[in-house]
Amino acid sequence: MRNIKTTTIIKEAKRLLIEASFNLPCDIIEAVKSAAKKEISERAKKILELTLENAKIARKQKLPLCQDCGLVYIDLDIGPDICIEDSSNLNNLLNQAVADIYISNYLRKSIVSDPLYERKNTSGNTPAIISTSFTSSPGLHIKIYLKGGGSENCSYLYMLNPSTGEDEIINLVLDVVKKNVTKCCPPVIVGIGVGGTSSEVVKLARTASFRNLEIRNPDKRYRQLEKKILGAINETGIGPQGLGGKTTALVCNIEYAPCHMASFPLAVFMGCHSTRRADSKISPP
Numbered sequence: 001m002r003n004i005k006t007t008t009i010i011k012e013a014k015r016l017l018i019e020a021s022f023n024l025p026c027d028i029i030e031a032v033k034s035a036a037k038k039e040i041s042e043r044a045k046k047i048l049e050l051t052l053e054n055a056k057i058a059r060k061q062k063l064p065l066c067q068d069c070g071l072v073y074i075d076l077d078i079g080p081d082i083c084i085e086d087s088s089n090l091n092n093l094l095n096q097a098v099a100d101i102y103i104s105n106y107l108r109k110s111i112v113s114d115p116l117y118e119r120k121n122t123s124g125n126t127p128a129i130i131s132t133s134f135t136s137s138p139g140l141h142i143k144i145y146l147k148g149g150g151s152e153n154c155s156y157l158y159m160l161n162p163s164t165g166e167d168e169i170i171n172l173v174l175d176v177v178k179k180n181v182t183k184c185c186p187p188v189i190v191g192i193g194v195g196g197t198s199s200e201v202v203k204l205a206r207t208a209s210f211r212n213l214e215i216r217n218p219d220k221r222y223r224q225l226e227k228k229i230l231g232a233i234n235e236t237g238i239g240p241q242g243l244g245g246k247t248t249a250l251v252c253n254i255e256y257a258p259c260h261m262a263s264f265p266l267a268v269f270m271g272c273h274s275t276r277r278a279d280s281k282i283s284p285p
């Protein structure tokens with residue numbers, strides 16, 4: 001068993017928060033570059049080029065990629081060889097780390113205390129959504145995701161008839177896109193979860209939305225469905241920032257899980273072009 005100090009995790013989480021805030025992931029940059037090359041519309045091409053320029057300036061000048069600096073997700077995947085020292089206080093310390101980074105880097109604080117009565121800013125962009133899971137892979141994998149409110153508001157959960165087929169899924173996702181996509185700064189990254197339960201399917205969709213754009217679903221049937229949905233979305237012609245073009249979505253990723261025979265949960269978790277993520281693995285000697 002290898003011991004990891006809480007202070008080591010906090011230090012790495014802070015580094016990843018900064019990396020995610022200022023650096024658009026390479027796979028997204030490559031997808032935007034490739035989309036810009038394919039666009040025929042001058043306006044669409046220009047918007048995609050400006051997206052790349054924005055990412056370049058953010059990286060060089062250490063500025064936030066977007067004015068909405070996002071709600072913070074922190075996932076910790078704990079390997080079988082890892083023992084975290086002082087883990088009872090880990091969540092508090094992670095939240096403190098989020099507040100430190102958001103305050104010291106002048107990142108916008110977007111979290112309000114309760115959703116209904118006060119809606120008072122918590123001042124440190126906390127609480128973060130912190131999840132821990134035990135995995136078979138050795139080491140400690142820390143993953144940070146920052147999610148803006150615009151794309152969050154375009155996410156949906158459906159409990160469908162078990163007989164639901166591909167065409168219904170495609171139409172449903174198209175409906176979500178047509179109604180909402182202009183509110184979440186397209187081109188978007190469409191994460192879809194199918195199966196599991198009403199609570200699990202949203203997590204599946206979140207995993208799909210934050211998946212590296214170059215990783216396709218290992219199951220051929222789902223891989224083909226990802227391609228069909230992406231094609232259907234881009235045929236709408238909504239385009240970058242909703243101003244017309246071929247690139248309404250950069251990718252469609254699907255994650256699935258077994259479900260109850262009487263159910264068919266489906267979730268759409270929309271990510272904008274500024275989908276920010278950073279991760280690293282701590283493997284103590």
Ligand code: SF4
Pocket residue numbers: 066067068147148149150151183184185272273274
């Ligand atoms: S949808 Fe994305 S790019 Fe648009 S304002 Fe929100 S975080 Fe920024």
